[in-house]
Amino acid sequence: xxxxxxxxxxxxxxxxxxxxxxxxxxxxxxxxxxxxxxxxxxxxxxxxxxxxxxxxxxxxxxxxxxxxxxxxxxxxxxxxxxxxxxxxxxxxxxxxxxxxxxxxxxxxxxxxxxxxxxxxxxxxxxxxxxxxxxxxxxxxxxxxxxxxxxxxxxxxxxxxxxxxxxxxxxxxxxxxxxxxxxxxxxxxxxxxxxxxxxxxxxxxxxxxxxxxxxxxxxxxxxxxxxxxxxxxxxxxxxxxxxxxxxxxxxxxxxxxxxxxxxxxxxxxxxxxxxxxxxxxxxxxxxxxxxxxxxxxxxxxxxxxxxxxxxxxxxxxxxxxxxxxxxxxxxxxxxxxxxxxxxxxxxxxxxxxxxxxxxxxxxxxxxxxxxxxxxxxxxxxxxxxxxxxxxxxxxxxxxxxxxxxxxxxxxxxxxxxxxxxxxxxxxxxxxxxxxxxxxxxxxxxxxxxxxxxxxxxxxxxxxxxxxxxxxxxxxxxxxxxxxxxxxxxxxxxxxxxxxxxxxx
Numbered sequence: 001x002x003x004x005x006x007x008x009x010x011x012x013x014x015x016x017x018x019x020x021x022x023x024x025x026x027x028x029x030x031x032x033x034x035x036x037x038x039x040x041x042x043x044x045x046x047x048x049x050x051x052x053x054x055x056x057x058x059x060x061x062x063x064x065x066x067x068x069x070x071x072x073x074x075x076x077x078x079x080x081x082x083x084x085x086x087x088x089x090x091x092x093x094x095x096x097x098x099x100x101x102x103x104x105x106x107x108x109x110x111x112x113x114x115x116x117x118x119x120x121x122x123x124x125x126x127x128x129x130x131x132x133x134x135x136x137x138x139x140x141x142x143x144x145x146x147x148x149x150x151x152x153x154x155x156x157x158x159x160x161x162x163x164x165x166x167x168x169x170x171x172x173x174x175x176x177x178x179x180x181x182x183x184x185x186x187x188x189x190x191x192x193x194x195x196x197x198x199x200x201x202x203x204x205x206x207x208x209x210x211x212x213x214x215x216x217x218x219x220x221x222x223x224x225x226x227x228x229x230x231x232x233x234x235x236x237x238x239x240x241x242x243x244x245x246x247x248x249x250x251x252x253x254x255x256x257x258x259x260x261x262x263x264x265x266x267x268x269x270x271x272x273x274x275x276x277x278x279x280x281x282x283x284x285x286x287x288x289x290x291x292x293x294x295x296x297x298x299x300x301x302x303x304x305x306x307x308x309x310x311x312x313x314x315x316x317x318x319x320x321x322x323x324x325x326x327x328x329x330x331x332x333x334x335x336x337x338x339x340x341x342x343x344x345x346x347x348x349x350x351x352x353x354x355x356x357x358x359x360x361x362x363x364x365x366x367x368x369x370x371x372x373x374x375x376x377x378x379x380x381x382x383x384x385x386x387x388x389x390x391x392x393x394x395x396x397x398x399x400x401x402x403x404x405x406x407x408x409x410x411x412x413x414x415x416x417x418x419x420x421x422x423x424x425x426x427x428x429x430x431x432x433x434x435x436x437x438x439x440x441x442x443x444x445x446x447x448x449x450x451x452x453x454x455x456x457x458x459x460x461x462x463x464x465x466x467x468x469x470x471x472x473x474x475x476x477x478x479x480x481x482x483x484x485x486x487x488x489x490x491x492x493x494x495x496x497x498x499x500x501x502x503x
Contacts, residue, residue: 008091008092009091009093010036010094011035012035012037012095013103014060015099015272016096018276019229022035026119028119035072035073036093037065037074038080039077041208042078044214047390050216050359050363052218052220052223052362053397055198056223056225059197060226060274067229081106092112092114094113094115095116096116097115097119100401121277121309123149131145141422142308142311143168145307146167149307149310153278156288156299156302163295168303173249175253176253177253177436183255183258186261190226190238192227194223197227217342217395218362218363226268226269231274232269232274232275235266236269236280237283239265240283240284241292243263243264244297246297247263248301251366254437256354256437259358261366270398271400271403280301281301281302284297284298285302312402312407313402317402323406326419327384328416333381333383342359347456349377350441351438351439351442354438355373364396364398372431375392375408375412375426376457378412379464380426380457381460392404392408406420412425422475422476428455428457462485465485466485466491469485
């Protein structure tokens with residue numbers, strides 16, 4: 001009887017850290033196949049990442065290597081190519097489908113590497129392609145995709161109908177924060193305890209910075225996000241047991257003194273591969289079915305994970321690498337230094353200053369400050385969308401290429417002209433005032449569009465609509481807003497004011 005051929009070495013990228021990336025029963029490598037991890041310093045040299053993000057990624061990788069013990073070879077190298085040559089030479093290697101176009105091009109260029117199917121998502125590439133082809137000439141819309149995922153994975157379903165009779169509970173999940181409240185009064189999110197590995201990572205990052213080899217932005221506070229599977233599971237269960245119930249109603253609300261609100265803070269754990277999305281949505285559904293969470297909260301969380309996250313992942317691959325260069329609005333402005341450097345003192349707008357302060361301190365804010373404060377401001381000012389995308393990628397602990405290209409190019413900056421969303425997501429100060437407590441301390445007034453008290457978001461909104469009037473007056477969801485320009489008696493003064501601000 002012939003001896004069994006030795007198993008190929010299986011390479012784990014730094015965002016493939018959960019057990020589902022090494023399980024042969026789930027499309028992983030052969031049982032007991034030797035594992036390889038490569039810590040490539042060049043990744044941090046190419047981009048100026050947030051210090052907290054670099055710390056989290058390296059901590060998670062080194063913790064995983066410690067868990068795997070003798071089964072893994074952990075190589076520190078300047079590049080992935082150098083690490084592969086040092087560790088395996090020309091020996092056969094397997095790797096799960098990477099999460100960026102750049103990484104996929106690289107592994108495809110290596111003759112000894114076999115690519116296994118992607119892991120960490122509910123829908124496979126083949127399943128999405130069949131769904132998209134079945135749409136015919138119809139545009140791909142998240143709501144249609146989300147309903148299909150709910151049905152095909154039997155999520156929050158009662159037979160062939162959605163639980164509660166409605167697919168979309170957004171109407172119940174857009175409440176402003178409680179009037180006068182400083183916080184939501186819910187238990188805080190899970191916070192991990194740092195280990196000796198965290199100390200080691202921090203010393204290495206300090207040395208790289210001193211040597212001038214790598215530069216970072218932002219602050220490296222004590223690690224706030226899980227770096228191990230055990231920590232990620234603890235964070236998931238704490239959210240489900242103590243925070244999910246109040247998540248839905250206030251998921252779009254913002255409080256200055258409560259930046260996490262009832263959000264799960266699980267995106268970095270999902271994107272590192274420490275959690276599988278199936279276990280997250282199934283737990284949320286179980287909490288609803290047991291009566292421990294209302295349907296609108298469970299549905300809101302399921303929509304984030306099984307709807308939006310899956311949709312963004314697949315659009316990243318469906319649209320192709322050239323999508324990142326989309327710029328139908330022809331925005332060419334450069335990010336100002338204060339924004340690029342996460343300097344809250346660079347603006348007098350309290351909502352923007354406060355949000356930048358949160359990002360600088362921890363590399364995270366929830367989706368509304370990202371979309372309706374940071375992204376909206378960039379859109380109104382006409383900053384170049386690829387630069388804005390790169391800024392979000394580098395500055396957020398959960399930011400990866402596949403995450404930020406569709407989210408920023410398509411949704412936030414509307415640079416694709418509507419391939420992903422039906423309208424640009426921007427507003428005047430009234431929306432921020434309604435959904436937050438950020439406008440009260442501000443020197444600007446959200447209802448004022450011209451003069452010393454003019455809110456930059458309010459005047460910026462009307463200026464944006466004016467610049468792109470011809471495009472948006474043909475958009476059914478924007479036409480009414482564009483017609484509002486005709487009612488502004490001070491439009492000429494507003495345009496002159498915004499031109500001066502841009503100088």
